Amino acid sequence: xxxxxxxxxxxxxxxxxxxxxxxxxxxxxxxxxxxxxxxxxxxxxxxxxxxxxxxxxxxxxxxxxxxxxxxxxxxxxxxxxxxxxxxxxxxxxxxxxxxxxxxxxxxxxxxxxxxxxxxxxxxxxxxxxxxxxxxxxxxxxxxxx
Numbered sequence: 516x517x518x519x520x521x522x523x524x525x526x527x528x529x530x531x532x533x534x535x536x537x538x539x540x541x542x543x544x545x546x547x548x549x550x551x552x553x554x555x556x557x558x559x560x561x562x563x564x565x566x567x568x569x570x571x572x573x574x575x576x577x578x579x580x581x582x583x584x585x586x587x588x589x590x591x592x593x594x595x596x597x598x599x600x601x602x603x604x605x606x607x608x609x610x611x612x613x614x615x616x617x618x619x620x621x622x623x624x625x626x627x628x629x630x631x632x633x634x635x636x637x638x639x640x641x642x643x644x645x646x647x648x649x650x651x652x653x654x655x656x657x658x659x660x
Contacts, residue, residue, distance in 0.1 A: 558622060558623070559611055568651075571649045575644075576599075579631065580638055584630055590655075591626055594644065595622050596615075596620065602633070603632070603634070
């Protein structure tokens, strides 16, 4: 019975043009699903790996005033950001720069010093999720280059 159900399901996916994109919810007339991010690397190309130990996920909303900066820091765990408002420029010590606008999502760099700066005239608002371990610090301050 399971085999027949699986065959029918696979046939429907092929018939409907299933793209292979996994979503947490199936889209319906009242539910829209928009994939924001699916990656195995951070924005600078480093592979993502999770730290060993008991998992702990932390979500934060961060707001940066116009002209404000995060200060040089790094994360020792994967973190994922979604821009709600504003324009943020993230600079690495090697000079690489990533500019983010409202609606952008990215996997942040891991074990790589960086600084985020609001380069717009309005506050930057973003949501960040950290995938670390229980008791692990979310950031570590770094000296400027």
